[in-house]
Amino acid sequence: MWTTKTFLTKTKRGNVLKIVREHYLRDDLLCGSAACNVCPHKDDELVLEENPESLCGLFDSNHYLILDTNVVLHQIDVIEEDALKNVIILQTALEEVKHQNTATFQRLLEVIGNKKRKFFSFVNEHHKDTYVERNPGEKQNDRNDRAIRKAASWYASHLSIKNIDGQFPQIVLLTDDEKNRQLAHAEGILTCSVSDYIKNVNGYPGLSDKLSKNVIPESCSKDALYPAHLTPTQIHAGIRNGKLHQGTFHASRDNYLEGNATISGCEKSILLQGHIGINRAIDGDIVAIEILPQEEWSKPSDIVLEDKTEDPGDFLEEESQLLTISKADDDITPTGKVVGIIRRKWRQYCGILLPSKFPGATRHLFTPAEKRIPRVRIETRQSDILASQRILVALDSWPRNSRYPLGHFVRSLGPIGDKDAENEVILLEHDVPHARFSEAVLACLPPDNWTIPEEELARRVDLRATCVCSVDPPGCTDIDDALHARRAAGGYEVGVHIADVTHFVRPHSALDREAAARATTVYLVDKRIDMVPELLSSNLCSLRGGEERLAFSCIWTLDENAHVLSTKFHKSVIKSRAAMTYEEAQMAIDETSRNDEIATSLRLLNKLAKKLKQRRLDNGALLLASPEIRFQVDSETHEPLEVQAKRIVDTNSMVEEFMLLANVSVAERIAADYPQSALLRRHPAPPPAQFNAFLKAASRQGFELDVSTNKSFSKSLNEAVIPERPFFNTLLRIMATRCMQQAVYFSSGSKTQEEFYHYGLACPIYTHFTSPIRRYADVVVHRLLAGSVGADATHAALLDTRAAQALCDNLNYRHRHAQLAARASVALNTHILFKNREEVESAVVLAVKRNALQVLIPKYGLEGPLYLPSDKFTYNEEENVQICNDIVFKTFDELTVRLTLDSSNLQHRKLVFQLVTPFIPGVSYVQQTKDDQMEVENVEIKTDEKKRKDLPETKNKKKKKSKT
Numbered sequence: 001m002w003t004t005k006t007f008l009t010k011t012k013r014g015n016v017l018k019i020v021r022e023h024y025l026r027d028d029l030l031c032g033s034a035a036c037n038v039c040p041h042k043d044d045e046l047v048l049e050e051n052p053e054s055l056c057g058l059f060d061s062n063h064y065l066i067l068d069t070n071v072v073l074h075q076i077d078v079i080e081e082d083a084l085k086n087v088i089i090l091q092t093a094l095e096e097v098k099h100q101n102t103a104t105f106q107r108l109l110e111v112i113g114n115k116k117r118k119f120f121s122f123v124n125e126h127h128k129d130t131y132v133e134r135n136p137g138e139k140q141n142d143r144n145d146r147a148i149r150k151a152a153s154w155y156a157s158h159l160s161i162k163n164i165d166g167q168f169p170q171i172v173l174l175t176d177d178e179k180n181r182q183l184a185h186a187e188g189i190l191t192c193s194v195s196d197y198i199k200n201v202n203g204y205p206g207l208s209d210k211l212s213k214n215v216i217p218e219s220c221s222k223d224a225l226y227p228a229h230l231t232p233t234q235i236h237a238g239i240r241n242g243k244l245h246q247g248t249f250h251a252s253r254d255n256y257l258e259g260n261a262t263i264s265g266c267e268k269s270i271l272l273q274g275h276i277g278i279n280r281a282i283d284g285d286i287v288a289i290e291i292l293p294q295e296e297w298s299k300p301s302d303i304v305l306e307d308k309t310e311d312p313g314d315f316l317e318e319e320s321q322l323l324t325i326s327k328a329d330d331d332i333t334p335t336g337k338v339v340g341i342i343r344r345k346w347r348q349y350c351g352i353l354l355p356s357k358f359p360g361a362t363r364h365l366f367t368p369a370e371k372r373i374p375r376v377r378i379e380t381r382q383s384d385i386l387a388s389q390r391i392l393v394a395l396d397s398w399p400r401n402s403r404y405p406l407g408h409f410v411r412s413l414g415p416i417g418d419k420d421a422e423n424e425v426i427l428l429e430h431d432v433p434h435a436r437f438s439e440a441v442l443a444c445l446p447p448d449n450w451t452i453p454e455e456e457l458a459r460r461v462d463l464r465a466t467c468v469c470s471v472d473p474p475g476c477t478d479i480d481d482a483l484h485a486r487r488a489a490g491g492y493e494v495g496v497h498i499a500d501v502t503h504f505v506r507p508h509s510a511l512d513r514e515a516a517a518r519a520t521t522v523y524l525v526d527k528r529i530d531m532v533p534e535l536l537s538s539n540l541c542s543l544r545g546g547e548e549r550l551a552f553s554c555i556w557t558l559d560e561n562a563h564v565l566s567t568k569f570h571k572s573v574i575k576s577r578a579a580m581t582y583e584e585a586q587m588a589i590d591e592t593s594r595n596d597e598i599a600t601s602l603r604l605l606n607k608l609a610k611k612l613k614q615r616r617l618d619n620g621a622l623l624l625a626s627p628e629i630r631f632q633v634d635s636e637t638h639e640p641l642e643v644q645a646k647r648i649v650d651t652n653s654m655v656e657e658f659m660l661l662a663n664v665s666v667a668e669r670i671a672a673d674y675p676q677s678a679l680l681r682r683h684p685a686p687p688p689a690q691f692n693a694f695l696k697a698a699s700r701q702g703f704e705l706d707v708s709t710n711k712s713f714s715k716s717l718n719e720a721v722i723p724e725r726p727f728f729n730t731l732l733r734i735m736a737t738r739c740m741q742q743a744v745y746f747s748s749g750s751k752t753q754e755e756f757y758h759y760g761l762a763c764p765i766y767t768h769f770t771s772p773i774r775r776y777a778d779v780v781v782h783r784l785l786a787g788s789v790g791a792d793a794t795h796a797a798l799l800d801t802r803a804a805q806a807l808c809d810n811l812n813y814r815h816r817h818a819q820l821a822a823r824a825s826v827a828l829n830t831h832i833l834f835k836n837r838e839e840v841e842s843a844v845v846l847a848v849k850r851n852a853l854q855v856l857i858p859k860y861g862l863e864g865p866l867y868l869p870s871d872k873f874t875y876n877e878e879e880n881v882q883i884c885n886d887i888v889f890k891t892f893d894e895l896t897v898r899l900t901l902d903s904s905n906l907q908h909r910k911l912v913f914q915l916v917t918p919f920i921p922g923v924s925y926v927q928q929t930k931d932d933q934m935e936v937e938n939v940e941i942k943t944d945e946k947k948r949k950d951l952p953e954t955k956n957k958k959k960k961k962s963k964t
Helices: 069-074 091-100 102-113 138-160 176-185 194-199 232-240 274-277 313-327 419-429 455-456 511-520 532-538 584-591 595-617 650-673 688-700 710-719 728-737 776-789 801-833 930-950 952-963
Strands: 002-010 016-024 063-067 087-090 121-123 170-174 188-191 245-253 258-263 270-273 286-289 335-343 348-354 365-368 376-379 389-395 404-415 461-463 469-472 481-488 491-499 548-558 564-575 577-583 631-633 641-647 679-682 744-747 840-847 852-857 862-867 874-876 881-884 886-887 894-902 910-917
Touching: 063 138, 069 091, 069 102, 069 455, 087 091, 087 138, 091 102, 091 121, 091 138, 091 801, 102 121, 138 170, 170 194, 176 188, 188 194, 232 286, 232 335, 245 270, 245 335, 258 286, 270 286, 274 335, 348 419, 348 894, 365 389, 389 419, 404 419, 419 801, 461 548, 469 584, 469 595, 469 650, 469 710, 481 595, 481 650, 491 564, 491 595, 491 650, 511 776, 511 801, 548 650, 548 776, 564 650, 564 776, 577 584, 584 595, 584 650, 595 650, 641 801, 650 679, 650 776, 679 776, 679 801, 688 728, 710 728, 728 840, 744 801, 776 801, 801 910, 862 894, 862 910
Parallel strands: 063 087, 063 170, 087 121, 170 188, 270 335, 376 404, 461 564, 469 577
Antiparallel strands: 002 016, 245 258, 245 286, 258 270, 286 335, 348 365, 348 389, 365 376, 389 404, 469 481, 481 491, 491 548, 548 564, 631 641, 679 744, 840 852, 840 894, 852 862, 874 881, 881 886, 894 910
């Protein structure tokens, strides 16, 4: 049976286009119920049970559930619980969910795919008895509600056919739409709200905690704390006429009453301050911004402000202080306010519960682990249990009269402080995909005993006899790259050999889709979240010593001065002679008595690498630094034993130089052959304003740095040396790193040739080719290069410029979050290490704040704030110094600090830095020797005895004794 669907759409020119499509209707679609006596089901098609047990006290009879679209969209956390079984998901709802929320759609598909849950997807839009036409003038939502009611009625009558005794499951429609419930009731359909149904489910305590509170935020006008948001129509009109701007809101980590938004066409980000300026925006939201008149512009505050009060009065008082401070001088920035929300970027948040002080209360505050997210008000009757747990909470709404957004409990992650629970928090908070690889992904893998087929060997250049070796950090099992060097006619032959991951990860396979979604391997201190399954990452693709492996090779001929004379690329097969650590490779180079083929190759590589590096530096490449640290971890417990700054040797630089050269060579090739869709990496030059504080600090040390170009900047950094302070230059480079922009992936067709430039490396074009085991960007580049040299076919997706840019957006997002997750893991393990430990170490001032010094401990590579009491110190904002009597603290000053762990805040344990020297009475920590401690204890004992003697009770006893 056929019918037609008619659509009206607008073209780019504004013309209205009428589209008519044929719609096929069938009468042989199965209902999926074991209670059905009509449909010719096979056993594997019977999803819904014949006698489904009723767990809800509102309905005595056995029944199936039908959910409307909004129930699925808003109550997916409840739907994922085992309490709901024998559920019919209609095609109408499924398609609406897919259109409105992809993440929820995927979660629903997982539930439907779980056979134990008894969820049946019914194609009601193609069944002749359940399809409904849209009536003239009828809204699409009303038509869809009608289609859902029609399907519910059909199921009820369909299951009653041939069931003479009347014993068949009833149909219950769950919907939170009051109008829809009234119409369903009038049509004889059993119906109920989700809240009423769930609250009456027996045997699942805590299930009602997971209910989403669907409050319409703008419905309140009484006691409103926040201004109303504009409607989508008003926002669209405002953006179109230029009065409003669209931007992404970024909340401050240090000040809960401040944030900024990046908008296109504006060089500076827009400052947003106070509760009216932020107006219920949450970090990551796409917002509509109204820029204030210039006389109302302000400047970012330089104070740390944490949300510690529920009282609106205190909250508004803190805000008034902030706004007063912020307008204190002329260093202002464009300032605006949020007037509407275009798209929420809400996700599930990890944190801890702050139980109410009132006994028996069900409303409590949840504090997220991420400081940029406000507290959330949730309802739960499990507060006694959850108070000691790390929990996951989802946001529902933020009414105008509520100090905080409303949300609901999702699940517990484990006890606070438990290593596994804390690692789970890190992964969830940084949106790191870390579920086990699915069966579909694992099905794409070759067998464990896979060996290279003869036909594959015949297609490749055989380099198994070449002296290839890899050099990596200790414990590395995902070895992406290996090198070789030897004398050749006209100079030297040098090769970089990269694991050929694309041989196993084929385009559009489940494995490829999973790798693209993960985008990168994430390295925590004690674990690794692989981008591809371990069989590939640590075995078949890892270039292990003594194993034959498939590779993609980049071979150069270099002259004596390391100039490239020729370059060639080809798929190859190699057999690494050795998998070495940086230290082992350095020892092989330095050991003069060793003249084997490996040592000779390494010395040649090292010699050429130094020439490559010097030429890069001469061209203006920056040698920057960061305080990286390495943990010694117990092999059994995975607990950190010790921490130290990473040690860099010549071989680190040797490997880096040839990886850089390979990336540049490949970038030139793919950009030439794919000018519109080559995947490249750029590093924009930082805006001059970002150097201001850094240049002032360097100037006070007597160095006038020239940052006009990267070449002049590099020269200035090289010359900024204080002989008696060898760490000073490294510190300068650490601070310079923090002035830089983030390097990003991009598609060559989206930028001009001038924008390809990589500021930090001082090269006109760059990409990532050398780490395909751990970066999906490199996988794409391998495919482009393979197509370029004829080693593999070029598939259409590689040439799709829009797809390429979307891919780059995901790569940049995942790469950034992987970095943040790694840092969070370092912080977690640092806290574990210093749990019952204190250290007194040398430190250096990185920055001077209004109420603190940001200090770095070079020995450990650790940094944090050293807070200064305001009654002792005066902050000179113009000079950016802190003054206490004759002591002046400024950037680059050397101090001695005491380092301990403060565990008073379970949510945010933190390292505490206390000043030791220079000594300031009432501020500095006084180190005590054992003799000092004994003396203090004796004084305390004598003082206690004196106090005891002076007590009235003791004096009376003495008088009585004397009388006797």
